[in-house]
Amino acid sequence: MKKFILGLIVGLLLPVIGGYLYIKMGMMPVATASAPLPMEEKIAHMALNARMAKEPLKESPVPADETNMTQGAHVYVEHCAFCHGFAGEKASFAAKGMFPLPPQLLSEDMVTDDPAGETYWKVSNGIRLTGMPGFNEMLTPTQMWQVSQLLAHANKLPDQTKAALAKPAAIPVVAPPATTTPQKPKK
Ligand code: HEC
Numbered sequence: 001m002k003k004f005i006l007g008l009i010v011g012l013l014l015p016v017i018g019g020y021l022y023i024k025m026g027m028m029p030v031a032t033a034s035a036p037l038p039m040e041e042k043i044a045h046m047a048l049n050a051r052m053a054k055e056p057l058k059e060s061p062v063p064a065d066e067t068n069m070t071q072g073a074h075v076y077v078e079h080c081a082f083c084h085g086f087a088g089e090k091a092s093f094a095a096k097g098m099f100p101l102p103p104q105l106l107s108e109d110m111v112t113d114d115p116a117g118e119t120y121w122k123v124s125n126g127i128r129l130t131g132m133p134g135f136n137e138m139l140t141p142t143q144m145w146q147v148s149q150l151l152a153h154a155n156k157l158p159d160q161t162k163a164a165l166a167k168p169a170a171i172p173v174v175a176p177p178a179t180t181t182p183q184k185p186k187k
Contacts, residue, residue, distance in 0.1 A: 057117030072150030073164035
């Protein structure tokens with residue numbers, strides 16, 4: 001019996017100590033470019049889906065009409081496109097350096113068929129440890145519904161809404177040219 005209990009304690013402790021050492025010795029991947037851990041994405045998505053299943057999805061109080069979806073397009077361009085990209089774009093500026101990748105929500109093969117209530121949940125709460133912010137403090141519920149309706153109908157948008165989703169002309173981010181004559185330090 002004593003041996004059994006000892007075995008049980010050691011058996012329980014070893015994985016804990018192993019896990020601690022794995023992290024403490026810097027073996028856990030933390031850089032965005034590192035390969036994912038086995039099952040990492042599966043477990044993360046399982047957690048998200050299980051959490052979301054705990055409360056009934058809300059119905060949108062905001063109808064999916066042209067005015068609302070165009071407002072949603074303005075929200076999207078201003079607050080989402082940096083990560084989730086513009087129509088026809090393969091990867092947004094930020095997407096190239098993120099893990100997990102933000103899905104390109106307007107690219108043809110990525111357009112979501114999620115109900116607006118599901119997107120609303122993700123937009124208001126965010127998704128921890130992924131880079132997806134929770135917008136509850138920054139956007140009004142109406143704005144969050146508008147952008148959720150936009151995404152739920154992204155494959156059949158009215159022209160006015162499509163126009164509002166266009167990528168603004170790029171402001172080039174370039175380093176200032178190096179000065180040709182090195183400046184002498186002032187005395
Ligand atoms: C700083 C980057 C960033 C910004 C800004 C951002 N997101 Fe995200 N978003 C992410 C990442 C990363 C994920 C992927 C999370 C995951 O893999 O679970 C994500 C996931 C999502 C998802 C879930 C997609 C799916 O297929 O399950 C939705 C919907 C979403 N974001 C909508 C939005 C909206 C709407 C906005 C703007 C109001 C926004 N996001 C702004 C990074 C961002």
